[in-house]
Amino acid sequence: MKHGKRAGMSWLWILTVAFGLIVSSAQAASQFPPAIEKLIPQAKAEGEVSLFTGSVKATLGNAERFSQAFSKHYGIPMKVTLAALGSHPEVIQRLREEAKVGVKPPVDVFNSSITMLYLLQQANLIEGVQWKDFGISDKDIITPLVAVDIQTLIRAVVYNTNLVKKADAPRRFEDLLDKRWKNKIVAPGNAQIFPYIALVMGEEPAMKLVKQLVEEQKLAFTPTVTDVTVRVANGEFLVGYGYTVGLDKKKGAPVENAPMKVGAFRQCSVLLKNAQRPAAARLLVHFMATVPEGKRLIDEILNWGKYDTPGTEAYELAHGSGLIFAKDIGDEIQWETKENLRLTQQLRKVLGL
């Protein structure tokens, strides 16, 4: 009798758990738009997906964390590769050459600036996708490029907190002309970084400022963008322009973003034409663009924060001193693909690069 009662209880428990699982899985399934639900079995069959991260190399441990979060969210096993294949212009050039002879792209999802994606599009290397069907909001879709806004890249001014008091930090670009920064400012030796000053100050004042930075303040250059924060953190320079402190500050480096309005631009993801894993690639873009865990992980692992994602450096800057995008002053695509190029060429001469 006792045994029979226990057996009955066990059955009841099993039924309850089974019912709970069915309900929760039904709920889980219903959280995805139909287009995503349709993709999940296809992505499962593909089993892996690869994301181009430019020069930003993540460890395999971090890629594994990303894979686990992705797998958990969609309920399928998935291996995500974070591929740091090199500088964007060089990799785009390779993709163009490879496509001509039918080599499949080494990555499925390509993340880059509007300027670079424009080059990809001209080479017909971007796959047409109705991103809206995947629940991605209109404001995050760059329709002409079939791209999804994933990351905000900021051309910030940073300073060393051990050597510069918070009150003395620059508050506007004009402050960089103060005599105390002479020989103490560093920026990447790359003219592409500087047109974003024009978004804040306007074209002519920006040109004049850069000229003064070079001639009067003896602006120093670094080979890479990330080197700017590294060399401000180690005290070699007091102030730097071109990158944010996020990565180094997290590690405890004595650096901070200056409290001033700076220029920024959108880095967007596209699905490459002839991608080897097209279904998983679509899911990956969905994961990075809409899923809070995905957004958190790309910020933490790749420093890909976005201006509207709370908790990211980009969010803090956007809601603090403020960020100016090309779309704030006019046609974003026009500015990124035409004006930016023109300004860069002019600035290259001013910078002596």
Next chain:
Amino acid sequence: MSTGRRAKVLLDPVLLGVGLMVMVGLILTLLMLFVLVFSSLNKGLLSEGWRPSLVNFQEIVGDSKFWTVVSNTSISGIGTVAVMLIWAIPFAWLYTRTDLPGKKILVAFLTVKIAVPSFLVALGYVLLLNPANGIANIIVSNVFNLENPPFNVYSLTWIIFLQGTALVTPTFFMILPTFSAIDAALEEAAFASGVSKWTTLRRVVLPLAGPVILSASIYFFIIAVEMFDYAGMIGLPRRIIVFSTWIYQLVVNPTMDVPHYGEAAALGIFGVGVISLLTILYVWSIRRAERYAVVTGKRSQQSATRLSRTEKLLAWIFIGAYAAIEFVIPVCMLIWTSLLPYVQPPSLAAMKHLSFNSYRDIWPEVPPLLTNTVILMLAVPTLAVMTSMCTAWVITRTRLPGRNAIEFALMAAIAVPAIVGALSFLYLGLSIYKTVPIYTTIWLMVIAIGAREVTWGNRTISGAMLQLHREMEEACSVSGISRGRTFISVVLPIVSPALLFSWFWLSLLTVRNLTVPIMLVRPNTEVLATAIWAFNAAGKSSYASAVGVILLLLVGAMVALFQLVVRRKHV
């Protein structure tokens, strides 16, 4: 060639093999030169069609910094070679011709130091000598109560000095076989005649090693012109632009556009122009090579020049100074950076942040990176040495018409900027992809790096082959031994130290080669060098340094293995 001789060659499988390898070397070299010339003369990319134009040259020459770059690069190249020889020649002499105790340590640290990434060496000196907070500046200013910092690392002088010291190891390995091969009887004769060891060095050893020193100077002048790390880290902050930083800006940081390969190629053409002049000088010098034949059938046992106690002490101070500059400081910097979460100058406060976290984090990366790196380390030097021993033999030991053209083509290939060279193989891989799909594998990287290293192998092995007196081959010929058999049984065994050194050194150079892998890398073909570069580019200096330390251990193991092989073979 007469019909009879041609038939003999066709019937000799060894000579056929040599011919085949020479053809392989030439094809790979000419491919790079072809892409260089046609890219420089084409408007746009080669793959987009042939539109002949001089626009690339106009852009380069018309640029306001052209003459400044020419001047900076010339000074930097010549200065670098001078600094390099000041260290390398005494090292080679001390190692091969003297009884200096413990001299194997010299080779050990010269080889192990290659594992330290150059950008970290440069960063180490920036932390030491920058005028803002360089540690040496702070210490010296405090001790001597100076108002202004005594050192400023941001200068052409420091670029020259550091590049020169960095090139000592490859130069040492290039000239070492020749120094080893010099017949000791010549020095013994000089000593017996009462000539001092310094005069013997100056009047006997150095003139005999002259051709190889000259060829090393030419070779490393071009290499110096292409070196980016020091010019980028030290020169760029103060806008000291040289050839390599300009190429970097054209290809890696182009002005919002695709890489400007055409302009980079046009710059490379200037390099080929310079090297053509230098090659004429070199060919003129080796035409008198009979004077330098120092290995004969009567080679005497090598005996060392005996150094006095004071001389030994001075020699070790000299070696110690180099070790401190090029090994101790960079290795300490590498280990220090690998233990910290971000780069900071050495201090008590910084020591609180020391941990092994970077090693823990990058550990899962190591097996796949190591596998690919080891494939390159074994395959590239094998390809390059097999090819270059054949080209060197044809150039130095035969009277084949056109051998000077082969020599010139191989020399000119080093003037092809590494980026343009890698681009050539990218085109090659793509064009044969449908029939031979090596494009997506590591083997394309093997061929591309191997092709660039044939020049180095050819230079080193040629230097050793030039030392062989013709009487040895003449004796074989008189005895009826075929040329192929002579090559295998007489020439190769005698130059085997040069082959072994070349293989070993090329293996080390391969480990560090970055430009070619970075152009051809795919997610499945990453190697240690690309990982170091990518971690550094991502601002993760501690990870980059931790991989650097692993590379250091790998190279250390290689050096130990090499020493073991050398000891067993009594080379």
